[in-house]
Structure formats: structure tokens, C-alpha cells
Amino acid sequence: xxxxxxxxxxxxxxxxxxxxxxxxxxxxxxxxxxxxxxxxxxxxxxxxxxxxxxxxxxxxxxxxxxxxxxxxxxxxxxxxxxxxxxxxxxxxxxxxxxxxxxxxxxxxxxxxxxxxxxxxxxxxxxxxxxxxxxxxxxxxxxxxxxxxxxxxxxxxxxxxxxxxxxxxxxxxxxxxxxxxxxxxxxxxxxxxxxxxxxxxxxxxxxxxxxxxxxxxxxxxxxxxxxxxxxxxxxxxxxxxxxxxxxxxxxxxxxxxxxxxxxxxxxxxxxxxxxxxxxxxxxxxxxxxxxxxxxxxxxxxxxxxxxxxxxxxxxxxxxxxxxxxxxxxxxxxxxxxxxxxxxxxxxxxxxxxxxxxxxxxxxxxxxxxxxxxxxxxxxxxxxxxxxxxxxxxxxxxxxxxxxxxxxxxxxxxxxx
Numbered sequence: 518x519x520x521x522x523x524x525x526x527x528x529x530x531x532x533x534x535x536x537x538x539x540x541x542x543x544x545x546x547x548x549x550x551x552x553x554x555x556x557x558x559x560x561x562x563x564x565x566x567x568x569x570x571x572x573x574x575x576x577x578x579x580x581x582x583x584x585x586x587x588x589x590x591x592x593x594x595x596x597x598x599x600x601x602x603x604x605x606x607x608x609x610x611x612x613x614x615x616x617x618x619x620x621x622x623x624x625x626x627x628x629x630x631x632x633x634x635x636x637x638x639x640x641x642x643x644x645x646x647x648x649x650x651x652x653x654x655x656x657x658x659x660x661x662x663x664x665x666x667x668x669x670x671x672x673x674x675x676x677x678x679x680x681x682x683x684x685x686x687x688x689x690x691x692x693x694x695x696x697x698x699x700x701x702x703x704x705x706x707x708x709x710x711x712x713x714x715x716x717x718x719x720x721x722x723x724x725x726x727x728x729x730x731x732x733x734x735x736x737x738x739x740x741x742x743x744x745x746x747x748x749x750x751x752x753x754x755x756x757x758x759x760x761x762x763x764x765x766x767x768x769x770x771x772x773x774x775x776x777x778x779x780x781x782x783x784x785x786x787x788x789x790x791x792x793x794x795x796x797x798x799x800x801x802x803x804x805x806x807x808x809x810x811x812x813x814x815x816x817x818x819x820x821x822x823x824x825x826x827x828x829x830x831x832x833x834x835x836x837x838x839x840x841x842x843x844x845x846x847x848x849x850x851x852x853x854x855x856x857x858x859x860x861x862x863x864x865x866x867x868x869x870x871x872x873x874x875x876x877x878x879x880x881x882x883x884x885x886x887x888x889x890x891x892x893x894x895x896x897x898x899x900x901x902x903x904x905x906x907x908x909x910x911x912x913x914x915x916x917x918x919x920x921x922x923x924x925x926x927x928x929x930x931x932x
Contacts, residue, residue, distance in 0.1 A: 521879060521880075524593060525556050525560065527555055529553055531556060654732070657895070658735055661737075661740045672806075674778065674782040678778060679753045679754065679801055680767070680798045684759045697761060697762070697852060710840045713843065714840060727908045728821055730907070740893075741865060745865060758851065765849065804858035805854045807844055815833045874903045
């Protein structure tokens with residue numbers, strides 16, 4: 518693993534690994550084998566070095582992306598040792614924190630005026646956001662989908678188990694609930710909630726389809742959805758709550774073998790747990806799966822669409838809040854079920870994206886993060902910037918990939 522705190526001690530092998538992580542595969546041999554560029558030499562590279570012999574890079578986009586990556590790499594050096602000055606023995610780049618902000622802004626030596634100039638906050642954050650080419654990493658997408666798929670199957674089986682453990686209505690009446698006791702029953706509310714969820718999911722699918730970084734978003738959707746539902750499996754098993762409303766119709770309990778529960782789990786999974794599909798289970802109260810769906814859909818829509826479309830964000834939030842209201846108005850869940858589901862879904866979404874956007878896996882003490890959040894560390898290991906909201910038709914991504922392969926083959930032919 519690369520130590521970003523000791524870049525000056527990097528060997529040519531470390532430089533090759535860094536270039537591999539940043540998708541500069543075609544230049545690894547040129548930099549590390551032919552010219553022996555190690556950590557110190559890498560930190561001293563300028564744009565003129567890249568353009569002129571002996572490196573003589575010819576692809577303008579690669580030159581600019583490489584310079585952006587080098588600027589970000591230099592940001593990890595808080596106090597460069599005397600043997601690793603970036604601009605000569607008397608002109609070391611220094612860093613300091615501005616206005617108490619946790620981000621560190623580079624101070625560059627200006628050779629024309631012999632003074633230090635500081636990048637503006639906006640310029641620095643823009644470089645951080647667009648610092649890397651974001652690879653789709655299809656193997657991680659497949660792994661995240663398998664993870665969510667397995668969790669959904671497990672969730673259906675747990676629902677089948679807790680359905681048979683639902684307390685007897687005659688012996689255990691509904692628990693007191695502040696909202697349900699004061700909110701009249703609306704018979705059509707639960708189907709209305711599922712309609713709101715369907716609209717939110719449809720909007721999210723359109724956003725993902727048109728987004729340039731659709732595979733990263735899909736990976737995050739699968740990872741978060743799987744994690745929240747895995748936690749739901751645990752909470753449903755721990756405590757069985759009584760039915761929240763006497764009018765609720767529950768399917769008969771399965772008194773039989775393990776395979777009868779498997780058959781019911783298959784019916785729940787194939788019907789996506791929706792009442793419009795005829796799924797009427799009880800006992801799966803803590804916490805609400807419908808709340809998870811509408812909340813995560815809303816948060817993903819608002820995160821990966823531009824702030825210039827406030828109407829879309831308002832519609833998304835209105836559907837989210839109305840979905841929660843309809844769940845309560847149908848008396849299908851206790852209020853605590855809805856509150857806990859919204860809190861867990863929203864907090865997990867925010868924590869995940871805060872960790873990803875702040876590049877915690879690139880910090881010197883990232884080992885603790887990798888231990889406590891292994892799935893996050895695996896999925897986000899190569900994403901060290903905020904995913905920009907850029908859009909394109911899917912065929913454009915295919916054409917861009919083909920062009921990149923042609924450029925690589927052309928570069929190898931030149932060599």
C-alpha cells in the first residue's frame with residue numbers, strides 16, 4: 518500500500534503503482550523503466566518536463582490530467598524534508614491551514630515575482646473534485662450487486678420467519694403509538710406509498726442511465742441498499758412487535774418444515790414485498806422497508822442531479838415525505854418503525870458519501886477506516902474525489918472507451 522506521507526521515499530515501483538491507480542498505464546514503462554522516475558523525481562516534474570524531450574508526451578489530455586494528479590499528490594506533503602524540495606534546495610513548497618479549515622491549501626512559489634501565491638478555495642476544491650479519471654470498475658459493480666442480491670434473499674427468508682413469530686392479536690393488542698392513535702386510517706394509503714416509491718425509483722433509473730459515472734452510482738446504490746437491509750434482518754429477528762392495527766390482514770402462519778418457509782420467502786422475494794403484488798406479511802415491523810426505498814431513492818436523486826434543477830429536488834422530497842405519511846396513515850407500521858428507517862437510511866447515505874468525498878482512504882491514518890469499513894474501503898479505494906454530475910448517452914461511454922483503447926495501441930506502436 519502506498520504511503521502518501523512519505524512520497525519522497527517512493528521507489529520506481531511505487532511510482533508505477535501510483536500511475537496504475539490513476540489510469541496512466543501507457544506511461545508506466547516510459548517513466549519508471551526508461552527514465553527511472555522515483556518519488557523525488559516525480560515531485561519535481563513540471564508541465565515543461567512532460568511536453569519536452571526526453572518524455573515528450575503528445576496527448577494534451579494526458580498531460581493536463583497528469584499535472585492535476587501531481588498537484589493533488591503534492592498536497593499530501595505537509596513538511597517536505599530538505600532532500601525532497603520541489604523547486605530547488607531553497608524553495609520548498611509549504612502548506613498551512615487557512616481560516617481554521619480542515620483542508621490544506623497549497624502555497625506555490627512564483628518565480629517571476631519571488632513571492633508566494635495561494636490558490637483560492639474554489640480553485641482548490643475544483644481541482645480536488647475533478648482530479649481523477651473515474652474508472653467504472655465493473656468487477657466491483659458485479660460484487661456489489663451480488664451482495665445486495667444475497668441480502669434481499671436473506672431478508673425475504675427472515676420476513677418468512679418473523680411472520681410466523683408474530684404475537685397473537687387476542688393476547689397482544691396493538692401498542693400505544695402517538696401518531697397512529699391520533700391519525701385516522703386511510704385504506705388506500707399503503708398502495709399510494711408504493712406508487713410514490715415507484716415514481717422515485719423511475720426518476721432514479723433515468724438519472725443513473727444518463728449520468729456519466731453511472732456505474733459508480735449503481736455500485737453505491739447496491740452497497741447501501743444491501744447494508745441497510747442486512748441491518749433490517751437483524752432488527753426484525755431481535756424483537757417481534759404486535760400487529761399495529763386490528764384491521765390488518767395477515768397471511769396464515771406456516772406450520773411445517775424449513776422448506777415451507779423457503780417457499781414463502783420465494784414468494785416474498787419474487788413479489789418485491791409489495792402489497793400490490795399480493796404480499797401480506799406481518800411481524801416485519803422494525804424497521805420499515807418501504808421507508809428505506811423512498812428515502813434512499815430521494816437522497817440519490819438529490820445527490821446526483823445538479824442544484825440548477827430545484828424543481829426536481831422539491832418533487833423528490835415531496836414524494837419522500839408523502840411516502841412516509843402514507844405508511845403511517847395506512848397503520849401498516851408503528852411510528853418508530855418509520856422514524857428509525859428514515860434515520861438509518863439517511864445517516865448511512867450521508868456518512869458513506871462524507872467519507873468518500875473527503876478522501877479518508879488517502880489519509881495517513883486510513884488503516885482504521887479500512888478495518889471498520891471494509892466494504893466501503895473496497896468499493897471506494899480508487900475514487901478519491903467527489904463524483905461530478907456529468908451526463909451523457911450510454912453509447913458515448915462506449916465510443917470513449919474504444920477511442921482510449923485506440924490511443925493506447927497507437928502509443929505502443931510508436932514505442
